[in-house]
Amino acid sequence: MDGGGRVVFALIGRKSGETRSHPQDSYAGGDDRRVLPRPLRRIVRFGISLATGRIHVPDHVGTLATFAFMGSVGLYGMSLGGHAQDVAQATTAAVGFAIEDVRVSGNSETSEIDILQLLGLDGTTSLVALDVDAARRKLSELPWVQYAEVRKVYPRTIEVMLKEREAFGVWQHGSDLSLIERNGSIIAPLRDSKFASLPLFVGRGAEAAAAKFVDDMAEWPEIRSRVKAYVRVAGRRWDLHLDNGVVLKLPETNVPKALTVLARLEKEQKLLERDVAAVDLRLEDRTTIELTAAATQRRNDAVEARNKALKKAGET
Template sequence: MFALKTGQSGKAGAPRPAFFGLSLAPEFLSSGRFVLPRWLRRPARLISRLCDGEYTPPRHVGLVATAVFLSSSVLYGAWLGGQIPAAAQAVTARFGFAVDQVRVSGNKETSEIDILEQLDLDGWTSLIGFDADAARQRIAALPWVKVASVRKIYPDELEVRIEEREPFALWQHGSQLAIIERSGNVIVPFDGGRHGLLPLVIGYGAAEGAEGFVGRIRQHPELASRVKGFIRVAERRWDLRLENGITIRLPETGEDAAIAELLKLDREDGLLSRDIAAVDLRLEDRLVIRLTSEALERRTTLLAEQAKAAKKKPGKSI
């Protein structure tokens, strides 16, 4: 058994030092009744020597201890008040770590101004304390941004890389017009510009099914080049609106066969160049054509004139 031994007091009968209420007298510590843990033995010896007068602390130790205590109190108060990060930012920024350059790449639809606003820089932002992950999340929340990354390049540079969503079509639902992805997700409302050349899909349910149907029509270039709008009807079938105003009503199933028959009639008789309003392909055994109001009026007039001329024609003698 090991016991902590201390130096003897210099005076007989002097009071023995105590540590947390326990005597530090050598005869007590070496009596076998009490053994200090190993990590307390060195401090206990130091306290015992200090109490016995065998150890004299260095000069100004009280002043240093007071300064340490006050500094610790100030730092603790700043930590409780949340001032430590701001102080660290200010100090490190003035030591050459202030963000001075920002490089942005991958943006076509997203402006650099919008990206810089999400970085939340104030001119004295320190690169050391800058939260790159929080900035990345703010940039990723911008409408056109699909994926974003923010990288710190010491001592004073930020690199921002983004991947943007790809516009696929314009979706009209009610009076609203929006730019959508292939998946049908809305990117931003449409406000004009070069995206006006995108395919126009119309109606509820059109956005979700647009990719497959538009792709199917594009397999027929002679028809796709004439299409102005793809209309979803009752979320079950599609109509095509051509540039000349003709509406092609496709069946709910068998769309490819109906389109093939339509293109055959157009090549043989120029069907889609005539003065008609709609071509109905929903019936399997027949094709229904609806004339425009002007064409119907002309046809009605022509039939009336033909009937009148037939009445005036003299009959054959028997």
């Protein structure tokens, strides 16, 4: 302290490794002030410089910051309201990413119009905003589609590749007719005569047992080629309706033996070409033949004529 009562700080040279202190940091006065951490000191100094005008702020920064803040708030609001996808689609479509070409492959029974309508492609749909996974799931819900793949080809094209289900037969349940797969799954209702050549399966449970039974009949191709309808009876056995109207009543078990007997009768006696209404093969030890109405009438007439002739011969 000098003679005037002032405090004099001595400037002492720093040794190697020592840090420089500000006078207020070294002052051991009565208030003993705390020192802010270094990162906070930088923030405080920047705030003071900005407030005092020592930092130059470019023109229009405030306006741009306001618009950026308002845009962020708007995007957040659209996200909460579920409109972000719509905005993204409209924006990207406007700058040249609207879908203009759809290439479909693998479709035989599925129309391209159904595909476009299901995906909502109206000429303004954005390729960028298109959800490929959602589109694939929608396409897989179409009746004939077993599997679907959707791929984007920038800038304006999507490729749709389908694998369709294969119709094995027609299933009649009640008055309804449905196309079925080999495993019995229903594909779609029968709408036209396009699938008239497919085998017809009738009755409860017929759709599930159809494929195995048709495969089992492969050993008798002559008989199988003449079958027009496979009728499931009580969920246990089959009646076969042939193309000439003859009904073959098969047993519940040991069907190969019954068909072997039928094949032998057909070869030796041409049984199925006669006036036969039905052939009952349900019993292993006998085969019952049911004649047509006309054949039955002719037989009855013949029996009656014979009886009359015998009676007349007995009277004389």
